[in-house]
Amino acid sequence: MKKEKVFRFIISVAITNAAGFIGSFFTAPNIGSWYATINKPGFTPPNWVFAPAWTTLFVLMGISLYLVWEKGIEKKEVRIGIGVFGVQLFLNILWSLIFFGLQNPFYALLEIIALWLAILATIFLFYRISRKAGYLLAPYIIWVSFAGFLNYSIWILNL
Numbered sequence: 001m002k003k004e005k006v007f008r009f010i011i012s013v014a015i016t017n018a019a020g021f022i023g024s025f026f027t028a029p030n031i032g033s034w035y036a037t038i039n040k041p042g043f044t045p046p047n048w049v050f051a052p053a054w055t056t057l058f059v060l061m062g063i064s065l066y067l068v069w070e071k072g073i074e075k076k077e078v079r080i081g082i083g084v085f086g087v088q089l090f091l092n093i094l095w096s097l098i099f100f101g102l103q104n105p106f107y108a109l110l111e112i113i114a115l116w117l118a119i120l121a122t123i124f125l126f127y128r129i130s131r132k133a134g135y136l137l138a139p140y141i142i143w144v145s146f147a148g149f150l151n152y153s154i155w156i157l158n159l
Contacts, residue, residue, distance in 0.1 A: 008069050013062030019089045020058045023096035030100040038105075039157035044150060057143055060136045061089075067133040068126050081125035088118035105155035112148045119144055 031047055045053075065085055071078050095115055099108035119141045127134025 012066035016062040026101035064136040091115040
């Protein structure tokens with residue numbers, strides 16, 4: 001039984017970090033080129049902040065996923081929660097593709113609104129299953145709220 005829990009924990013954290021890894025394929029090549037040349041607001045964090053911030057958030061997301069998974073995949077509310085979690089994880093990757101890969105802050109802004117709503121839905125669903133799981137996603141929605149405002153500001157400054 002303990003091996004199964006360790007396996008679920010590792011898989012949960014690996015899945016979320018894999019999303020970050022996939023997103024980095026669109027982000028990393030454009031940090032020193034396109035992103036460096038666009039206008040950004042004064043409150044933009046230095047580039048080195050993003051990797052540790054996102055790594056921390058992906059780990060917290062993985063722990064949250066694990067806590068919900070542990071409640072039993074046979075339960076309908078767990079399957080729904082994990083499904084919505086999967087949607088927000090996909091939207092997270094999609095934002096990197098749109099903002100950095102396609103270099104389109106406007107469409108990325110529209111997409112980050114959908115991401116924010118999916119995170120909020122995940123928080124509510126996870127909280128009903130495991131309060132800790134819901135609370136662990138709070139830093140994520142706060143960061144994405146900030147990222148959304150940053151995205152909006154970049155779009156406005158580069159019209």
